[in-house]
Amino acid sequence: MTDQPQVAPEQTTDLDAEAVVAYLRAHPAFFAEHDELLLEQRIPHQRGDSVSLVERQLKLLRDRNIEMRHRLSQLMDVARDNDRLFDKTRRLILDLLDASSLEDVVMAVEDSLRQEFQVPFVSLILFGENPMPVGRWVSNAEAQQAIGALLGTGKTVSGNLREHELAFLFGEAQSKEVGSSAVATLEYQGVHGVLAIGSRDPQHYKSTVGTLFLSYIAEVLGRTVPRLTQTLRPVR
Template identity: 40%
Template sequence: MSATNDAVAHSDSISLDDEQVREYLKTHSDFLQRHPDLLDHLHVNHASGSAVSLVEKQVSVLRERNMEMRHRLNALTMNARENDKLYERTRALVLRLLDAKDLPGLCNAFMNSMREDFEIEYASIILFGDPAESRGNLRYEANEKVKLEIGGLLKGRKPLCGALREDEFSFIFPRAGEPGSAAVMPLKGDDRLGFIAVGSSDANRYYTGMGTLFLLHIADVLVRLIERLPDSDEH
């Protein structure tokens, strides 16, 4: 065994006393700078006015942690502001929907709000019915055709989010160019009424696992209104 290995083995077999630690730190004055994590385990009383570099280092570590906490707090504050904006926009949308006198007016309110208030790139509301009765933003599609085109997206009662195939995307958003991602929400009351969808040309904008509370809330409001509003204010 080499002399170096003998020294290591010997050092491992004995316990260090305070004086040895003290002498080592005096010889290696940058030890704590190279291992700042040890400061978490040290307790130093800073009682007098003379500067103590170790305490200053501890203060520096605490200052860094304080900055990290500030960044987290700022992030939480920004999220809270975004949630406030979403609440106000959702409230305004609900009021618009409640003011609608008929189904065309309801669809207009939904589409205009998605475009103007929420700045959604693509939006769609499709009701089951005779396509010949479609007009403006009121779009009817036969139940069978919807099942054929996007039946897999409407199986549950919750929104389905993610990238869509080109044929699915173009069916839901006929005016869109390249396919992207979307959130598709079925409208189900006493019967299957249709669905709403919001989309983006960005394939990653809507993804599995994202929050969909907004769409669930709007869908609940739409279902109740669709079931009671006339197809036209002439009825």
Template identity: 45%
Template structure:
């Protein structure tokens, strides 16, 4: 109250108005005339009504939700296709009756079904002596050339860009073309070898790439390989056929 008895109107801050409207979301329910007088500046500089602004916001939110839903559906379709490829690979591995047919099944599936540009398999020579279908080396030689001393002692898939020495060993015919790769250890109670895949695209197998499916493929192949470990007798080593 002023000295002359007149009331001085109290000015509310923007924060107070916003707080009041937030606490009373139904304030405009019976105040259509007031609502129609409200205008909100648009990004283009034009003034639009509150209702128009609400409709615009809802449309933007709906568009965002539709985009998110479409992305989720796309991911789901990609996962379905990937699962189907893995399923076919597992079935072909299970049907292999010889070590050579097993190696061919994996190469064919990864190269054609998964469309991976470069695929190689290396086996530990002490476990698979006399195998000519793929390159075989002593365990330490494989680890040394890959640059990871304990690679064959676990199931950790290694992705990224390899050094020249490693590329020349793992991709001897295409090492200049491989820009990213994944090294999958093959291990079933003991080191059996490695599966390597490569791409001309640096993003395909970059560091941080998800390796769930590659790890699973490695586990399936490892268990299948274990069935073909030759049984040594006193006189000779039997041919690597499925037990």
């Protein structure tokens, strides 16, 4: 097989540079039509070892432009994530409003959070002295003893919980796999309970993470459960 002649890297660079120069000469208004590229060019403007004020200003503008692009990209990512969360939350809330039984509610919550939201650990617990045959029910005293600190705030909390709190929410076996979690309280017209979600990642649900969508779901649950428990008989 005959060896093909190879072009040295220096020759390729020269050819590319010559092509660029020729193009710019043929299109003298190029930078006037694409002035945003000027901030990305490195054009020395100096005398000896001193750097001119113009070059310093251009460098600052270039760095600031890069930083603003990064911030804009991050904001766009957050906006896209929020759009996806909103759409999933909307579908779940509609399913809860259409539910005709408490069993439908429990299934809708667990299926949506596990399948749509991709949450590995989900727990819906209702409090009452007369437990119903559907879902998980505990007495108010038992809930206060296990997670009273979480219920006392009346707000949705997130972060790293204590071992006995995780065991109560997710069970002894699963609690050992939960790295971080978020817990929303249900409290409306005599209905009390919690909706908890967990992740294996200790940093996933930080104490500063937004819990707006989980709070919305918990509020809808609090208003949906009462009308569906009236037809159920307590477990004796």
